[in-house]
Amino acid sequence: MTVAATKGLPKIKHVRAFTVRGGGADYHDQGEGHWIDDHIATPMSRYPEYRQSRQSFGINVLGTLVVELEAEDGTIGFAVTTGGEPACYIVEKHLSRFLIGRSPAEYEKIWDQMYFSSQYYGRKGLVVNAISGVDLAIWDLLGKLRGEPVYHMLGGAVRDELQFYATGARPDLAKEMGFIGGKLPLHHGPAEGLEGMEKNLSLLADMRSKCGDDFWLMYDCWMSLDLDYATRLAHRAWDECGLKWIEEALSPDDYWGYAALKKNAPRGLLVTTGEHEATRWGFRMLMDMECCDIIQPDVGWCGGVTELIKIASYADSRGVMMIPHGSSVYSYHFVITRHNSPFAEFLMMHPGPTEVVPMFAPQLLGEPVPVNGRIRASALDQPGFGVSLNPEIALHRPYSNS
């Protein structure tokens, strides 16, 4: 085929950014009585008024960002991530100038321009969430224009299926559903003293008795601990309950604390973190400072697919496992192509959680869910990320770039 026959892809003609409430990519935005908002330890737990509910301090204040890119031929690529109205402003008023009139095949140059043009006020958090949402929409559009699933464009599957551990309040049910492990949210932090520590350990012991000795059990500490508490919890949870890993125990900025925790953790217990870290530079810091055994970037928060390729390659070169934070199809298409990503996270979004429901429900139609804790690679064989926006959800477009 001559170059002429493969003339460039249709250019991006329209950029639209919407916000949506109620679950989906901002998966903490749930109704009353959901396990994900039930006295979970956070850095705000030191304030009793913010201890019972993470929504009380605003964990769901942003909502979902939907990025839609329409090409000249009418093809639409889209993606969802956490960002809401402020992220819509960044996409429409700043990032759109690097997209309109450009080919989606230029994702490297577009990413570079989005990141370095916003570096003076971005670098991590909301701005890189917005960049990630745009980047994921570019990859979705590219796949739809080329008629290829994203995982094909990333090098193809290195295994026939994905296997998952489940995050939620019921690892005992997760075991029955075929998951390879269960990650519990930690409920009590340092402010609740030894009484809280004993409650954390008795819950873990109860789950160990229900799940047996071989089922993976993990604790997700959501940045809530100090180094002393994390080290004591790590040793007791390993000695008494065979904890597999302690996740995000400290502030994402405390690289020094993580390095000390990993150094002092019991041999055999894994230290993990990364879901609130961003870019190749942030993850290089985690790995160069020996902060953790597994990095857990969220592809909707760390910079998107284009940046995760760089992060995952650096981790692979150092023999570090890269297990992305739960981000639905956006991580499935990536994980299936990486040797250093042997399993993935499935966030149980049912309120119990007593059943498997799509992670980003109700926003994505066609979102695959694990059956017996697994998803076949063939379930991803649709162009782009293989999902479409649920037409029933109310999209709000607060700004415009035209």
Ligand SMILES: C[C@H](O)[C@H](O)[C@@H](O)[C@@H](O)C(=O)O
């Ligand atoms: C369960 C945890 O508290 C968070 O809500 C969760 O989203 C995240 O930390 C995870 O690793 O899934």
Ligand SMILES: [Mg+2]
């Ligand atoms: Mg986590």
